[in-house]
Each structure stands twice: as structure tokens, then as C-alpha cells.
Amino acid sequence: MPKLHIVVGSTRPGRLALPIAQWTAKAAEQHGGFDVELVDLAEAALPLLDEPAHPRTGQYAHEHTRAWSATVDEADAFVFVTPEYNYGPPAALLNAISYLHREWLYKPAAFVSYGGVAAGLRSVQVLKQILTTLKVMPIPEAVAIPFVFQLMQDGRFQPTPPLEAAATDMFDELLCWTDPLQILRKSAAEAPPRGPVAP
Numbered sequence: 465m466p467k468l469h470i471v472v473g474s475t476r477p478g479r480l481a482l483p484i485a486q487w488t489a490k491a492a493e494q495h496g497g498f499d500v501e502l503v504d505l506a507e508a509a510l511p512l513l514d515e516p517a518h519p520r521t522g523q524y525a526h527e528h529t530r531a532w533s534a535t536v537d538e539a540d541a542f543v544f545v546t547p548e549y550n551y552g553p554p555a556a557l558l559n560a561i562s563y564l565h566r567e568w569l570y571k572p573a574a575f576v577s578y579g580g581v582a583a584g585l586r587s588v589q590v591l592k593q594i595l596t597t598l599k600v601m602p603i604p605e606a607v608a609i610p611f612v613f614q615l616m617q618d619g620r621f622q623p624t625p626p627l628e629a630a631a632t633d634m635f636d637e638l639l640c641w642t643d644p645l646q647i648l649r650k651s652a653a654e655a656p657p658r659g660p661v662a663p
């Protein structure tokens with residue numbers, strides 16, 4: 465079964481990302497197509513990028529990078545759970561993405577976003593642009609949650625039926641992409657390296 469990482473994109477104390485990611489993980493388990501793991505950036509505790517070598521080299525000086533590399537390596541697909549901060553993604557999420565290169569390549573990703581009227585969608589648009597640079601395939605099916613505070617009760621996220629239906633569509637489509645991209649990953653890994661690696 466493909467491994468799905470639900471990435472908790474906010475590290476802020478009291479973040480809504482955690483209960484929303486917990487709901488997302490439960491919905492993914494109920495979907496049944498994936499082996500699901502919640503990946504919490506607060507637990508990964510990555511400092512601001514402190515590796516001297518370009519991520520393409522895969523030469524990691526720090527244990528936190530090796531641990532993050534091993535985590536991302538395991539995934540066949542991602543769901544990024546993200547708010548928008550000033551119309552963009554949280555710095556912690558961008559930082560975690562920047563740490564690695566090969567580990568992201570040719571994997572599909574979906575997004576659960578939330579916020580005010582814009583439902584975090586401006587953050588998702590920025591993330592899509594950055595992730596495609598790492599050959600991550602962002603899918604259009606998504607869960608976009610507007611006015612998120614109205615759906616929180618006692619610290620838990622209470623989805624509406626349309627949001628639950630959107631999650632099912634999202635997992636169906638994400639699953640469609642996992643096999644073809646797994647094949648692509650395998651042939652890319654067997655191909656000779658292309659061009660020099662930037663310092």
C-alpha cells in the first residue's frame with residue numbers, strides 16, 4: 465500500500481493545523497487506499513536551513529537533516545495541511561521543503577488549506593509553484609476550508625459534508641498518481657546523473 469504523509473504545515477503553539485491534520489489523517493485511513501502517517505513539522509524541529517551543501521548533493525552535515533531526509537524518503541504521496549500567513553505559506557513549511565531535493569522528486573501532493581474567506585488558497589498557489597521545482601506533482605483536487613474558526617469545537621475540527629466529500633475526491637485522485645510516479649521514480653533513479661551539481 466502506498467505511504468501517505470499528512471504534513472502538519474504550521475508549528476505555531478495553538479495551531480489549527482494539528483486538529484485539521486488529525487481529521488485529514490482519519491479521513492485518509494477511512495478512505496483505505498494508503499498507509500497513513502501524520503508528519504509534524506513541530507516535532508521535526510528543523511532550524512532555519514543550516515546545511516552548507518546544496519540539497520541536490522544529498523550531503524547532509526546535520527542529524528536533523530538526515531532524520532528529515534529519512535522521513536520524506538519513506539513517502540509515496542503527501543497531503544500538505546497549510547494555513548496562509550500574509551497570503552503565503554508558513555515559513556516553517558517552506559523551510560522544511562527547502563532542506564531536501566531527491567527525496568521529493570516525482571511524488572504527488574494534495575493540499576488541505578484553511579483560513580478566512582480565501583480558505584488558505586493563496587498559500588496553496590505559492591506552494592504549488594515551489595513544489596513543481598522539486599518535481600512534485602500537485603493535484604487540483606483539494607480541501608479548502610473557509611472561515612475555519614466556525615468549524616472548530618473544543619479544539620476539534622468539525623467538517624461539513626461538502627468538505628468530507630472533497631477529501632474523498634482528493635484521496636481518490638492522489639491514489640491515481642502514486643503508481644505512475646513510483647514507476648517514474650524508479651526509472652529516474654536508474655538513469656545516469658544529468659549535469660553537474662551546483663555547489
Ligand SMILES: Cc1cc2nc3c(=O)[nH]c(=O)nc-3n(C[C@H](O)[C@H](O)[C@H](O)COP(=O)(O)O)c2cc1C
Nearest residue numbers: 474476478479480481547548549550551578579580
Ligand atoms: C502571521 C499570520 C498571518 C496570517 N495571515 C492570514 C492570511 O493572509 N489569510 C488568512 O485567511 N488568515 C491569516 N491568518 C489567520 C490564520 O488563518 C489563523 O491564525 C490560523 O489559525 C493559522 O493557522 P495555524 O493556527 O495552523 O497556525 C494569519 C495568521 C498569522 C499568525
